[in-house]
Amino acid sequence: MVLVLCIGDLHIPHRAVDLPQKFKQLLVPGKIHYILSPGNLCSQEVLEYFKSVCSNTHITKGDFDDDSSFADNEVLELGDFRIGVCHGHQVVPCGDTDALALLQRRLNVDILVSGHTHEFMAMQHEDRILINPGSATGAFSSLNPSAHPSFVLMDINGSKASVYLYNLIEEEVRVEKMEFTKAASKLI
Amino acid sequence: MVEAMGLEEQARLLQEAGNAVKRNAFFMKKAMDEDNLREALRYSATLLGELRTPTLTPQRYYELYMQAFNELTHLQAFFREERRKGRSYADLYELVQHAGNVLPRLYLLCTVGSCYIRSKEAPAKSVLKDLVEMCKGVQHPIRGLFLRSYLCQVSRGLLPDVGSEFEGDGGSISDAIEFLLINFAEMNKLWCRMQHHASGRDRDRREQERQQLADLVGRNLTYVSQLDGLDFALYQEGVLARVMDQIVSCKDAIAQQYLMQCVIQGFPDDFHLGTLDSLLGILPDLQSGVQVHVVVSSLLDRLARFAASDKAVVDTFNQVDAFGKLTRAAAKVTESENEVPSGDVVAMHAALLSFTGAVYPDRLDLVNKVLTSAYQALEKQAPIKDAKAEKLLVQLLSTPLDNYDVVTVLELANYPSVMSLLRPAKRKEMAVKICQTILRQRTLVSSMEKVEMLLDFISPLVRDTEGLEDDDEFFEEEQNLLARLVHQLVSQDTDEHFELLRAARDRFNAGGPKRLRHTLAPLAFAALRLVRTIKEGTADSKKADGACKTVLQWIHGVAAQLAEVPAAEIALQLYLQAAHAASEVACLELIAYEFFEQAFILYEEAIPDSKAEVTALQSIVGVLHRCRVFTAESRDTLVHKATGYSAKLLKKPDQCRAVCACSHLFWQELPAEEEGDDVAEGVQPPVRDADNVMVCLKRALKIANSAQQQLAVVLKGDHTTPVMLFVEILNHYLFYFEQGNPSITTSVLQSLLELVANEMANENCQKDEALLAFYNSTRNHIAIQKDKGDELAQKFSSLQL
Numbered sequence: 009m010v011l012v013l014c015i016g017d018l019h020i021p022h023r024a025v026d027l028p029q030k031f032k033q034l035l036v037p038g039k040i041h042y043i044l045s046p047g048n049l050c051s052q053e054v055l056e057y058f059k060s061v062c063s064n065t066h067i068t069k070g071d072f073d074d075d076s077s078f079a080d081n082e083v084l085e086l087g088d089f090r091i092g093v094c095h096g097h098q099v100v101p102c103g104d105t106d107a108l109a110l111l112q113r114r115l116n117v118d119i120l121v122s123g124h125t126h127e128f129m130a131m132q133h134e135d136r137i138l139i140n141p142g143s144a145t146g147a148f149s150s151l152n153p154s155a156h157p158s159f160v161l162m163d164i165n166g167s168k169a170s171v172y173l174y175n176l177i178e179e180e181v182r183v184e185k186m187e188f189t190k191a192a193s194k195l196i
Numbered sequence: 197m198v199e200a201m202g203l204e205e206q207a208r209l210l211q212e213a214g215n216a217v218k219r220n221a222f223f224m225k226k227a228m229d230e231d232n233l234r235e236a237l238r239y240s241a242t243l244l245g246e247l248r249t250p251t252l253t254p255q256r257y258y259e260l261y262m263q264a265f266n267e268l269t270h271l272q273a274f275f276r277e278e279r280r281k282g283r284s285y286a287d288l289y290e291l292v293q294h295a296g297n298v299l300p301r302l303y304l305l306c307t308v309g310s311c312y313i314r315s316k317e318a319p320a321k322s323v324l325k326d327l328v329e330m331c332k333g334v335q336h337p338i339r340g341l342f343l344r345s346y347l348c349q350v351s352r353g354l355l356p357d358v359g360s361e362f363e364g365d366g367g368s369i370s371d372a373i374e375f376l377l378i379n380f381a382e383m384n385k386l387w388c389r390m391q392h393h394a395s396g397r398d399r400d401r402r403e404q405e406r407q408q409l410a411d412l413v414g415r416n417l418t419y420v421s422q423l424d425g426l427d428f429a430l431y432q433e434g435v436l437a438r439v440m441d442q443i444v445s446c447k448d449a450i451a452q453q454y455l456m457q458c459v460i461q462g463f464p465d466d467f468h469l470g471t472l473d474s475l476l477g478i479l480p481d482l483q484s485g486v487q488v489h490v491v492v493s494s495l496l497d498r499l500a501r502f503a504a505s506d507k508a509v510v511d512t513f514n515q516v517d518a519f520g521k522l523t524r525a526a527a528k529v530t531e532s533e534n535e536v537p538s539g540d541v542v543a544m545h546a547a548l549l550s551f552t553g554a555v556y557p558d559r560l561d562l563v564n565k566v567l568t569s570a571y572q573a574l575e576k577q578a579p580i581k582d583a584k585a586e587k588l589l590v591q592l593l594s595t596p597l598d599n600y601d602v603v604t605v606l607e608l609a610n611y612p613s614v615m616s617l618l619r620p621a622k623r624k625e626m627a628v629k630i631c632q633t634i635l636r637q638r639t640l641v642s643s644m645e646k647v648e649m650l651l652d653f654i655s656p657l658v659r660d661t662e663g664l665e666d667d668d669e670f671f672e673e674e675q676n677l678l679a680r681l682v683h684q685l686v687s688q689d690t691d692e693h694f695e696l697l698r699a700a701r702d703r704f705n706a707g708g709p710k711r712l713r714h715t716l717a718p719l720a721f722a723a724l725r726l727v728r729t730i731k732e733g734t735a736d737s738k739k740a741d742g743a744c745k746t747v748l749q750w751i752h753g754v755a756a757q758l759a760e761v762p763a764a765e766i767a768l769q770l771y772l773q774a775a776h777a778a779s780e781v782a783c784l785e786l787i788a789y790e791f792f793e794q795a796f797i798l799y800e801e802a803i804p805d806s807k808a809e810v811t812a813l814q815s816i817v818g819v820l821h822r823c824r825v826f827t828a829e830s831r832d833t834l835v836h837k838a839t840g841y842s843a844k845l846l847k848k849p850d851q852c853r854a855v856c857a858c859s860h861l862f863w864q865e866l867p868a869e870e871e872g873d874d875v876a877e878g879v880q881p882p883v884r885d886a887d888n889v890m891v892c893l894k895r896a897l898k899i900a901n902s903a904q905q906q907l908a909v910v911l912k913g914d915h916t917t918p919v920m921l922f923v924e925i926l927n928h929y930l931f932y933f934e935q936g937n938p939s940i941t942t943s944v945l946q947s948l949l950e951l952v953a954n955e956m957a958n959e960n961c962q963k964d965e966a967l968l969a970f971y972n973s974t975r976n977h978i979a980i981q982k983d984k985g986d987e988l989a990q991k992f993s994s995l996q997l
Binding site: 019020021022023024025026051052053069071072074076097098099100101102104106107109110112113114116134135148150151153 | 635672677683714718725766769780781807811814821822860865927928966973974
């Protein structure tokens with residue numbers, strides 16, 4: 009059982025003051041095994057905060073990150089899944105599921121964690137899973153002006169992934185759960 | 197002598213004296229049993245003679261005294277017995293005076309005296325007066341102090357207090373007060389005299405010994421305060437004036453310090469409130485060694501607690517102008533000739549501030565007055581370097597932050613001047629604290645006045661401070677605080693909100709490029725959000741357009757300034773964000789176009805390296821793809837430029853991917869169904885230029901081809917990257933095929949599939965796992981499409997894998 013935090017597009021200090029207090033309370037150090045972030049942290053302090061929650065971080069470079077140590081994309085294997093992380097500003101049309109699926113095939117990943125749209129999403133697309141944790145600060149974006157803060161927790165157990173979507177709506181944290189199973193690889 | 201004696205020696209001496217006391221007590225009690233009064237008195241006098249020792253330290257002397265004290269209780273019982281047998285106390289009172297030595301004689305006299313009073317044979321006041329006068333016979337400080345302490349103790353409960361059985365014939369409350377005050381004054385004299393018995397070298401030890409004896413002196417005042425009949429008039433006229441006299445005239449710092457505290461802690465709050473003038477008036481007359489601020493602080497603390505316990509007394513505070521008096525007293529302390537250490541001045545003002553907070557929680561003007569007073573008192577000593585004073589000053593400045601929300605604190609006009617007393621580094625720490633408080637409480641600063649004040653408060657972060665080197669380690673973190681703060685400058689009124697951002701920018705300008713690198717971007721984003729708020733909130737579309745234009749032009753300026761910092765990458769991203777807002781929010785084509793032009797200029801002239809170019813171009817294409825405001829001509833120009841850049845990237849794979857991305861610039865998404873006909877004015881229909889998509893994809897293939905040839909030339913034919921690109925291009929074909937792009941026919945797709953299959957047959961490709969996986973996933977995707985059974989599956993069915 010592996011607990012994975014997917015969190016991104018914080019845009020601190022460019023567009024947001026801080027992670028919501030209610031999220032900070034949830035993200036206690038020592039519980040989470042991996043942090044996967046599609047990027048746009050935008051400051052060293054956010055990175056340090058991530059590291060304080062969990063030292064095992066995989067962060068890719070967003071269009072507003074100037075940390076050159078972040079890669080364009082990262083791939084790792086957890087349980088039976090291959091998981092890819094990529095910010096998504098490289099994908100045209102932005103946020104389009106077919107375009108994301110193309111990237112997913114290129115990286116050969118079962119789960120793709122992307123960001124950029126500030127709109128959270130977790131869905132099965134063809135035989136793979138797309139996850140966008142949204143913006144953890146609900147940062148303003150002209151792509152999604154009414155974004156509210158959100159992140160995703162994934163619990164990976166063998167070939168099963170339970171995905172919890174955390175949303176902060178009107179100062180209240182709402183959680184939604186979705187279950188995914190890795191599709192048996194289909195040979196042609 | 198005493199000074200040179202070790203602890204062991206002291207113990208031995210005490211042991212010896214103690215043994216003598218025990219021995220004599222034994223004979224005394226034996227004499228008592230034999231009913232031999234004369235012998236009993238003789239042994240008791242010898243016993244008490246041990247207290248004449250000149251060699252014991254106060255602590256050891258106390259132990260010996262307690263031993264003797266216990267024995268004297270037996271003597272009291274014996275005296276009562278004697279009286280029962282018919283001997284009068286007057287007789288005994290005479291008889292004990294036969295003791296040869298003055299110290300034992302006076303102890304015995306006090307012992308009989310207490311019995312005498314209790315019996316009411318004589319009026320309490322006369323006996324007390326007699327005893328307190330006679331005790332003057334002992335002038336050795338330690339012996340005198342303990343003797344008088346004994347007197348005080350045995351006469352407790354025998355004083356002619358109001359309601360006491362000794363009142364009336366025995367005297368009145370004023371006799372009781374008189375007795376205690378004379379005893380107090382005499383003890384204080386003895387106590388002070390101890391100081392002069394020490395040579396310079398022993399002063400510290402002597403002072404320590406004196407502190408141990410302080411409570412003996414203070415007990416007199418405690419007993420006064422415990423008198424039932426003590427009312428305010430008596431206190432003011434009969435007690436305080438005399439105590440104050442004694443305090444001033446003794447000219448002894450230790451005594452003054454202790455006794456002021458004694459008075460403040462010992463007597464009731466309302467007494468203090470009524471005698472503020474006397475209490476405070478004496479302060480300038482105290483010795484220089486007295487920590488006046490401690491005195492004032494404890495008075496302030498008491499009064500603060502008093503006010504907190506009973507809100508009704510706040511009126512009384514006002515009637516006597518407690519605040520004014522205390523503030524003036526504080527000021528006076530600092531003006532006195534002796535230079536008061538800065539730490540003490542600050543501590544006193546800190547107490548004054550918490551007093552003000554407790555008594556007048558709503559009176560910000562008074563808080564401001566305290567700050568003024570603190571500033572005036574410390575101005576000459578600025579900058580405060582003393583570590584303790586500095587720490588206390590930071591605490592003083594933090595108090596309002598803890599008690600009020602920051603916006604309220606911003607009304608304290610004198611706050612920045614008090615901050616200016618600190619050394620530059622501390623001043624900056626304070627500024628950081630203010631920022632952190634605002635950010636933690638998420639306080640919104642909504643008026644121009646408050647914003648200007650805030651920026652004054654935190655000026656050490658906003659601009660260079662003389663005498664302060666920027667610490668690289670924290671500089672970015674500090675500037676990020678400032679950057680985050682921008683999002684708290686918010687007004688409901690969009691015009692005012694914009695003014696707030698302008699004001700902040702004006703101030704930030706003074707910070708120079710190294711700060712602007714961090715602080716400009718948040719201003720631009722706040723303004724971008726404002727554009728949307730204006731557009732959505734303004735009914736009159738002309739007015740909205742005008743306002744949006746103004747803000748967008750301002751953002752243009754901010755981005756240009758950022759480019760000059762220089763920070764070209766983020767400036768370019770800002771231009772793109774602004775272009776998107778101009779297009780999709782404000783529907784202002786010319787402005788959106790201008791933003792793209794600026795982004796292009798930066799792309800051409802200022803992007804530092806090829807890696808940054810790739811990212812910048814990805815963003816350009818991504819944003820341009822989403823813009824729907826451009827008419828055909830301007831769109832062509834922009835798209836043409838972007839595709840041109842793609843072909844000029846350094847690496848072939850980057851070129852190839854960029855061209856694929858550019859193909860989408862000719863193929864915009866159809867509007868979502870719910871949007872329908874309800875398209876905003878100025879929005880152009882989506883571009884669906886199948887031919888040009890094809891041109892781009894073919895160009896991508898060409899690049900992949902040439903990459904392959906290039907590798908062949910340098911004999912790296914085993915390199916599989918070009919095949920990876922072919923597979924990737926194939927995927928883009930599939931994307932358009934699914935989208936129904938008429939240029940991508942089944943036969944076009946089929947031939948590409950075959951081309952890729954041929955390439956994949958290569959041995960090297962079969963060894964490349966990533967490539968194989970990508971290829972197989974692609975084929976798998978086609979298989980899935982075939983299986984779907986929908987319209988699209990029909991199209992896919994004729995494809996041969």
